[in-house]
Each structure stands twice: as C-alpha cells, then as structure tokens.
Amino acid sequence: xxxxxxxYSLTVASENAVxxxxxxxxxxxxxxxxxxxxxxxxxxxxxxxxxLLPSYASIMVVFNPFSTDHFAVxxxxxxxxxALTAGSSKxxxxxxxxxxxxxQSGPDLALIAKTKQLSVAEVIKLHQQQLYRVYAIGFAPxxxxxxxxxxxxTMPRLKTPRAxxxxxxxxIADRQTAVYPAVSPGGWNLIGLCPTxxxxxxxHPAMPVAVGDEVQFVAISKAEFLALGGEL
Amino acid sequence: xSHFEVINxxxxxxxxxxxxxxxxxxxxTNGGPLDAGSANWANALVGNSANASLLECSIxxxxxxxxxxxxxxxxxxxxxxTVNGQPKALWQSHHVHSGDIxxxxxxxxxxxxxxxxxxxxxITPQFGSSATVMREGIxxxxxxxxxxxxxxxxxxxxxxxxxxxxxxxxxxxxxxxSKGLSLRLIEGYQHQMFSAVQRQxxxxxxxxxxxxxxxxxxxxxxxAISCSSQSLLSEGISYGAVQIPPDGQPIVLLNDRQTLGGYxxxxxxxxLDCWQLAQAPAGTVLQFVKTDPQxxxxxxxxxxxxxxxxxxxx
Numbered sequence: 001x002x003x004x005x006x007x008y009s010l011t012v013a014s015e016n017a018v019x020x021x022x023x024x025x026x027x028x029x030x031x032x033x034x035x036x037x038x039x040x041x042x043x044x045x046x047x048x049x050x051x052l053l054p055s056y057a058s059i060m061v062v063f064n065p066f067s068t069d070h071f072a073v074x075x076x077x078x079x080x081x082x083a084l085t086a087g088s089s090k091x092x093x094x095x096x097x098x099x100x101x102x103x104q105s106g107p108d109l110a111l112i113a114k115t116k117q118l119s120v121a122e123v124i125k126l127h128q129q130q131l132y133r134v135y136a137i138g139f140a141p142x143x144x145x146x147x148x149x150x151x152x153x154t155m156p157r158l159k160t161p162r163a164x165x166x167x168x169x170x171x172i173a174d175r176q177t178a179v180y181p182a183v184s185p186g187g188w189n190l191i192g193l194c195p196t197x198x199x200x201x202x203x204h205p206a207m208p209v210a211v212g213d214e215v216q217f218v219a220i221s222k223a224e225f226l227a228l229g230g231e232l
Numbered sequence: 233x234s235h236f237e238v239i240n241x242x243x244x245x246x247x248x249x250x251x252x253x254x255x256x257x258x259x260x261t262n263g264g265p266l267d268a269g270s271a272n273w274a275n276a277l278v279g280n281s282a283n284a285s286l287l288e289c290s291i292x293x294x295x296x297x298x299x300x301x302x303x304x305x306x307x308x309x310x311x312x313x314t315v316n317g318q319p320k321a322l323w324q325s326h327h328v329h330s331g332d333i334x335x336x337x338x339x340x341x342x343x344x345x346x347x348x349x350x351x352x353x354x355i356t357p358q359f360g361s362s363a364t365v366m367r368e369g370i371x372x373x374x375x376x377x378x379x380x381x382x383x384x385x386x387x388x389x390x391x392x393x394x395x396x397x398x399x400x401x402x403x404x405x406x407x408x409x410s411k412g413l414s415l416r417l418i419e420g421y422q423h424q425m426f427s428a429v430q431r432q433x434x435x436x437x438x439x440x441x442x443x444x445x446x447x448x449x450x451x452x453x454x455x456a457i458s459c460s461s462q463s464l465l466s467e468g469i470s471y472g473a474v475q476i477p478p479d480g481q482p483i484v485l486l487n488d489r490q491t492l493g494g495y496x497x498x499x500x501x502x503x504l505d506c507w508q509l510a511q512a513p514a515g516t517v518l519q520f521v522k523t524d525p526q527x528x529x530x531x532x533x534x535x536x537x538x539x540x541x542x543x544x545x546x
Contacts, residue, residue, distance in 0.1 A: 003271045012420035014470035014500030015528040019421065024465055053468030055492050060468025065532050072523045136466060138259045140369050145466065182369070199258070201358065201370060206258055206402030 007033060010074055010154035016050070016065040018073055020081070022057045026147050026175065029086070029134055030057045031226050035212045036084055044080035045073065054211055055136040056145070091133060092212035097179065099170050099192040099217050100225035101127070105232065106170070111157055124219060126150050127170075127191060132177060132215045137207070142181030142199025144209050149175045161187030168193045168230065170217070195220075195230030234300035234391030236349070241380040242293025242336065250283040252361035253280050256491050260386035262471065263363030263371060264487050266447060266510030267344050268503070269405060270308035274348035276543055277305035277325045277397045281426040284352030284389075285362040287380070289345045292338040294380075296347075298328040300391035303350040306400075309342030309511060310407055323399040325350075342407035342511040351390035365488050367448065394450060394497055397546050412438070413518035415484075415505045417474065420526050425460045426476075433457060434498060435520055439482060443514040449475075450509045452518070456480025457497040466492040472501035474520075484509055502528050504535055 011019045020037060022030050033052050041061055042049060051062035098134045101124040103109050132146035134171050139145075149172050154200035155174045162185065165171070169180040171188035180186060194217075200206055209215060220228070238245075248271065249263025265288050275284050287294065292311045305325040306313045313320045314335045320326050322345075328334060336345055357363035364372035364379065373386065374376055380386075381460060382412035426434070439454035457480045469475070473485045475495040484501055485493075486509065500522060501509075512518075523531075 012418060012499075012525055013468070013497075014420060014472055015418055015502055015532060017468075017470040017500070019467065026465060050253050051256055051262075053491060055467045056465040058465070058467040060470065062470065065529060066536060069529050108235065136492055137257060137464065138468075139490050141259045141370065143259055201375070210257065 005087055008037070008081055010077060012070065013060055015183035016078065017060055017062045018070065020061060020077060022060040024057050026056050026135060030132060032090065032213070033084055033086070034059060035090070037081060040080040040083055041077065044076040048073070055137070057139070088175055091214045092210060094214045094216060094232055095209050096216045096218050097194050097196050097208070098220040098224065098228060099194050100222055100230060102222065103217055105193040105225070108189040109191050112153065112172075112189055112191065115155065118152070118154060123153065123191065126153050127172070127177070128217050128219060133216075134209050134211050134213045134215060137211055140181065140184060141201070142207050144178060144198065144207070146177045146215055147175055149177050155189045157187040158189065161185055165190065166193065168195060168198075170194050193225065193232070195225050195228035234302070234388040235380070236296045236298055236302070236386045236388065238295075238382055238384040238386065239297055239333065240293060240295035240382055241384075242289055242290035242295070245287050245289045245294050245380040246364040246366075247285055247355050247362050247380070248288045248364060248464040249285045249362045251487065252359055252363050252365075252371070255359045255470075258359070259491055260359055260368060260370060261365060261488055261491055263361065263365040265346065266487055267308055267346070267507035269507055270344070271346045272539065273323065273399055274305050274307040274346040274467050275352070277307070277323070277399065278303050278348050279394050280348060280350065280352050282349065285355045286346055286348035286353065289336055289347060290343055292336050292345065294336040294347070296334045296386075298332045298334065299330055300388060301327065301329050301393055302388060302391055303327055303394045303396075304334065304347060304349050305397075306336065306345055309339035311339050311345045313335035319528055321398075323404050325394065325396045325398070327393050327396070344510055350392055350394045351388055354369040354387040354389040359533065368523060389407060399542070406445065409508065409512040409516045411451040413508045413512060414521050415508070415518055416523040416531070417499045417520045417530070418502065418523055418525055419499040421473070421499060422459065422461065422464070423498050425496055426457065426498055427460065430457050430459070431498070435522060437518050438517045441512055441516045441518065442512050445509070445514065447486060449483050449485040449489055452482045452484070452502075454481070457482065461496060464494045464496060466494040469493050470500050471499070472503055472506050473497045474499055474501060480482055486510060502531060520526055
C-alpha cells in the first residue's frame with residue numbers, strides 16, 4: 001500500500017465551504033494536483049457545487065447548504081480525490097504576452113538592477129527567460145498570479161504601495177510576477193507594460209490566460225507596444 | 233417603456249440581485265445585498281423570487297419617479313418612506329402611479345434599505361448577475377459597476393400591481409444595535425495556528441466596529457490577536473471569513489471581498505449573522521460566539537423554513 005504522506009487534507013472554511021489543502025508551497029507539482037483536483041471535485045459535487053476557488057496549493061469548495069452538508073461533501077471529496085496521482089503536472093496552453101520593458105514603462109527597473117547588482121538589460125533578460133505558470137487568478141478581476149520568478153530577481157513588495165499602478169503594468173513581488181489588468185493601487189515592483197488586455201468583460205473569453213496555463217513574456221519595442229494598442 | 237427614473241440617488245444606491253456565483257476563475261467576487269434577509273423580504277413582499285433585481289440604498293436619500301403603475305416595498309434600515317409626500321410604512325407593499333415620487337429619508341436605525349418592485353427591475357445581467365460591484369466595474373444598470381446616478385432610467389420587467397402584503401411587526405428584524413451584537417463563528421481555516429490563549433482572548437473580549445467598513449468588509453478594533461504564522465499562500469476567502477492581519481485587529485469579509493487573500497483566518501461568521509455588520513454603525517460593540525458546522529447547518533435550515541412558512545401565511 002501507499003504509505004507516503006497524504007496528498008491533501010480537508011479543513012472547514014465556513015458554514016458551506018471546505019478547504020482542500022495540498023502541501024503549502026508554490027511549486028509546479030502542487031499546482032498540478034490543484035489542476036487535477038478541480039474537475040474531479042466538479043464531477044463529484046455536481047449541482048451541489050456553488051463555487052470552486054483554486055489557488056497555489058488549495059481549493060476552496062463552496063456548496064449549497066440547502067441541498068447537502070459538510071459530512072456528505074467531505075465524503076464526496078475523499079472519494080473524488082482518491083483518484084489524484086502525485087507528480088504529474090500537465091501544464092495548460094502556452095500564452096505569449098508582449099512586454100515593453102524600459103525605464104519609462106517600468107519605473108522600478110533601475111531599483112531592481114541596483115539592488116540585485118545587475119544591469120537593467122540583465123533584469124529584462126532574466127524576467128523573460130522563465131516560463132511562468134498561472135498559479136491563481138483572483139484579488140481583482142483578471143489578476144493572474146504567475147510564478148516563479150528567478151531567485152536572482154526576487155524583490156520584496158514596496159514599503160509604501162503606489163496609489164496608482166497603470167493598466168498593463170508588468171510587476172514582480174517575491175517570486176511572483178503579474179500584469180495589472182486595470183488601474184489600481186499596488187505594491188509590486190513595476191518593470192514594463194503589456195499591451196494585451198488581461199480582462200475584457202465584454203469579450204469571450206474575458207481573459208487571455210486560465211489557471212494552469214504557461215506564460216512566456218516577450219520583449220517588444222516602444223513602436224510595437226504602441227502599434228499593439230498600448231498607451232503610455 | 234415602464235420605468236422608474238432616479239431623481240436623486242441618495243448617498244449610495246446600487247442594483248443588486250442574489251449575487252454572482254461561479255465566476256471565480258476570472259477573479260470575480262459575489263456581490264449581492266449586504267443584508268440578504270431584508271432584501272429577500274423586499275422581493276417577497278412584491279411577489280418576486282429572491283434573485284430579482286432590487287435597489288440597495290445605503291444611508292438613505294434615494295428619490296425616484298414612477299413612469300408607470302407599480303407595486304413597491306421598502307425594507308431594512310429605518311428610513312422614512314413617502315409617496316408624493318405621504319408617509320408609507322416599511323415592510324409593506326404600496327402602489328404608485330405614473331408621475332408619483334417615492335422618497336426615502338435618512339436612516340435613523342440601520343444603514344441599508346432595500347427597495348423592490350413587483351416583477352423586479354429589468355437589468356441586463358453581466359456574468360450571470362445584475363449585482364453591482366463598484367470595485368470591479370461589473371454589474372448594475374450600465375454593466376460597468378457604476379452606482380445609480382440622477383437621470384438613470386430603471387426599466388421594470390412588468391408595470392404590474394399586486395395586492396398589498398405586509399410583514400407582521402413581530403417578525404420584523406430589530407435594527408437597534410445599541411446593546412451590542414453576537415456573531416456566531418464557525419472555526420476553520422488556520423484556527424489551529426492561533427494558540428488556546430489567543431482563541432480565548434478572541435471569544436472573551438468585545439470588539440468594536442470601526443469606520444473602516446464597506447461592501448468588502450468590516451474592520452474591528454479590540455484586543456489584538458496573534459497568529460503563529462504570518463506568511464500564507466493566497467487562498468480562497470469565504471463569505472464571513474474573519475481575517476487577522478499583522479496588526480491583530482480582525483476584519484470580517486463580506487459580499488464584495490477579494491476572492492483570494494493571504495492573511496490568516498480564524499474561521500467564518502455564520503451568514504445569518506453577517507447582515508448585522510452591514511447594518512450596525514461604527515462604534516457598535518460585538519462579541520464572537522463559537523458554533524460548529526452542524527449547528528450552523530441547522531440554523532440555516534431553520535431560518536429557511538421560517539421564511540417559507542411566513543411567506544405561505546401572507
């Protein structure tokens with residue numbers, strides 16, 4: 001029999017929500033489990049499921065409390081998740097996102113370069129070198145948490161968040177990177193601008209990426225950025 | 233076209249339905265009425281289902297002109313309601329004719345009033361719901377998250393009238409929170425990362441509602457609670473979740489909360505109790521009382537049964 005550590009644990013979240021926790025780390029193998037578990041849970045709960053919120057290493061399962069209860073949901077989850085297999089991590093689609101990296105479009109590039117003792121060009125190169133996984137979508141509509149940023153580029157959040165981060169801002173914080181889908185306050189380090197809209201409520205699909213997809217950032221020139229509809 | 237025109241939107245008036253569900257893959261939150269009980273009664277008094285679009289009027293000051301015959305009801309916070317200057321009772325349906333002016337005064341007890349019309353407002357849903365979430369720019373009359381503005385024309389599904397209905401005074405909720413609130417809490421999430429001493433402190437002390445309260449959540453102040461872990465991976469946040477940020481002051485998350493977050497949570501307030509947080513003014517004192525999932529489930533089913541029995545008796 002399998003004697004290794006269980007792949008997940010179940011914890012109450014609220015009167016009608018259960019958390020499925022995997023090993024709490026940002027890693028492709030854990031993200032693979034989260035991705036595998038989603039459809040299994042949807043199938044097992046069927047019409048009793050109200051909402052499924054996957055993240056880095058957890059899934060929140062929200063059920064209809066008038067049609068079922070915690071006891072039944074936990075049993076269904078245990079049955080469904082017995083089909084999980086460790087180690088397999090099949091990424092979704094690969095999505096290219098163009099970025100105009102410059103000190104004009106990325107006001108924190110110089111600070112990162114100085115802090116990390118790199119040239120600005122090296123910072124830009126390092127950010128593009130990695131293939132990022134969409135670990136989670138949330139916080140705000142269209143906000144995709146991408147990881148992992150190269151160890152050499154790890155930057156803490158700003159001590160004082162900016163009151164206004166522009167739409168399309170490409171940013172890093174710790175080992176995460178993201179594109180701000182809309183103008184908002186934000187405390188991440190800004191390194192460039194992406195002209196691809198990250199959230200278009202009137203379009204289908206509304207987002208260019210989904211959880212599990214892989215993102216490749218590709219540097220573009222200012223002229224290309226403007227031609228693609230970017231605004232400075 | 234049958235419609236109500238907004239003469240004055242008041243302090244903050246929003247179109248809401250029961251909420252937007254199943255859109256978390258895009259990062260969209262639930263929205264919906266902060267006081268679901270009052271909103272459900274407003275709809276029920278005019279013969280609507282719980283998901284019909286209605287108006288949530290915070291603080292008061294809403295003024296509408298009917299451009300058709302209609303039946304409407306106002307529930308929730310104690311506001312004066314007049315039609316052409318004539319006072320009308322809350323928790324009761326009334327008829328209006330084309331040209332009539334409906335006016336809501338400022339709330340004296342409670343903060344949110346609900347105005348429903350028979351048939352509901354006919355609002356194009358966005359991502360399956362008309363709920364207005366200003367922070368996201370989603371939902372509402374123009375599907376852009378905007379609050380109501382003077383001149384907005386709110387279409388009615390049907391300009392029909394219905395026999396008047398009334399909720400008996402004895403079962404109308406109480407909006408006098410001066411004696412304090414008691415919020416039932418289902419322990420969960422990271423509650424085991426809070427030591428026994430911290431948990432006792434949380435339950436034995438009173439907390440006060442601060443002015444940092446909106447549709448996203450309500451910040452409380454009181455004895456600081458500490459958690460053994462401060463760095464969590466962001467995870468799903470349930471309705472009513474009690475998040476403890478590094479300053480130790482609890483935040484109860486409500487309808488327009490962010491879908492994911494990384495602060496430790498000690499558990500979640502029972503949904504049946506959350507409305508009080510949105511109706512009680514800053515300075516209201518409250519205490520958390522521990523409950524468990526079975527008791528919570530029973531309470532939900534009981535509340536539903538009571539609502540349906542009362543509705544059947546109307």
